[in-house]
Amino acid sequence: MKVRTMGRHLREGSRNITRNGWMSFASMSSVAITLFILGVFLLLALNVNHIANVVERQVEIRVFVKQGVEKVEVDKLAEKLKDFSQVESVTFIPKEEGLENFKKSFGDKAYWFEGLEKENPLSDEFVVKTKDPVETEMVAERIKNLPYVESVNYAKDMIKKLFTITTMIRNVGIGFIVALAFTAMFLIANTIKLTIVARRREIEIMKLVGATNSFIRWPFFIEGLLMGGLGSVVPILLLLLGYRYLIDLVQVDLNLYFLDLLPLNPLAWQLSVLLMGIGAFIGVWGSMMSVRRFLKV
């Protein structure tokens, strides 16, 4: 194809959008609405996933050291814990500190335990976090068998439940997004199809005048690309403004610090690129699928 013909296709494709005024508007609106809904669910799913991650991160193993073990042996044990490839961090809590924390938890009744320091009943303790929270159980079982370890505590049942729930939330989220993406595709393709069916006669005429299939297809390709891309601009803007407002609301006005939302910065770019990409893809796909049916003249 010659360069001037490509230029002609670009011009023709964009002109078709204005030529078909209302039809183009309908297609772009359908792109905009479906992408907006998809975007809302995407933001929701990403944040739920993020919160699940944060909660999972809080899973830890408490390792209690046997009473009366030498300081050197305790240090050796610390080294061994750090040597696990799955372990991310090891924090040592000496029994004195443990007692302090314990007393503090009783507030002004702490004096009940005065004098306990001389005969501290608590053990030295390690708090271990694994890199991947799913490995908690396996690591904990192995730590249990190390020398000088009295016992380990890692809320076995709670972790199992937590993972069932977070996995379920993630799967439901992915399923929902996929289903929504397909619905969006179907809806948009259908609207675009309508605009092209209306142009069936035009396509036939072009063919009778001697246009090749690709000559006819190119402007439709450009048109689909532009409509999908342009149709994604409004929902992207709305979603980003809305999300920024939500972040402010949650963190400043409502003081919901525990609701840890994903920050706007990388998310805004990712969401924009993703939605625009989906829009352009669906636009091109819908427009190509529809033209194909009428090219056999």
Add this chain to the structure above:
Amino acid sequence: MIEMLDVWKTYPNGTNALEGINVKIEKGEFVYVVGPSGAGKSTFIKLMYREEKPTKGTILLNGFNISKLKERQIPKVRRSIGVVFQDYKLLPKMNVYENVAFAMEVVEATKKQTKPRVLEMLELVKLKNKLRSYPSELSGGEQQRVSIARALVNSPGTIIADEPTGNLDPETSWEIMRIFEEINLRGTTVVMATHNREIVNTLRKRVIAIEGGRIARDQQRGEYGYEG
């Protein structure tokens, strides 16, 4: 050169439009196709640029076997002929200029070549004052003239026209005929279906009369031969 060998056409609804057509039109000929309405003239013409496919038989056009043509080659054949459609077939969302220029864009002509040539053609059919009008804003005769300009714009070796003067007043009809006559003198093959008795009887050419899907008469310098 156009040749039909035992060509039959039955439409999907069962209508037998053509029944065993055998005809040969040499390069540079000027042929009228006449006959009562519903006789099969348009079908005969549509087979030549493959708007319709024959149910049976062989059609040769400029060396191509139209009935066995591969999908990819069809555009090439259509570009080698200029067609004036009975129903004009103008692109509704393009204006007069764009409609004619479209035929040149299809063959990837440069803008430099396109503009003067399109204007020349529109001048020829007397539509230079309606460049920016859309087909819906034109009368039947004006649309027909745009269709004629588009058929001529690439100077094809063959012109196929289905009642090109059907909607024109006598004066304009004669101007169009003068154009056809002129390009025919320069070697272009012209095949036109027509109802215009006066033209056929005045500008004497070969006449092929179709009746009930069959060739009833094929005569050099023939007459129109029907009443009205």
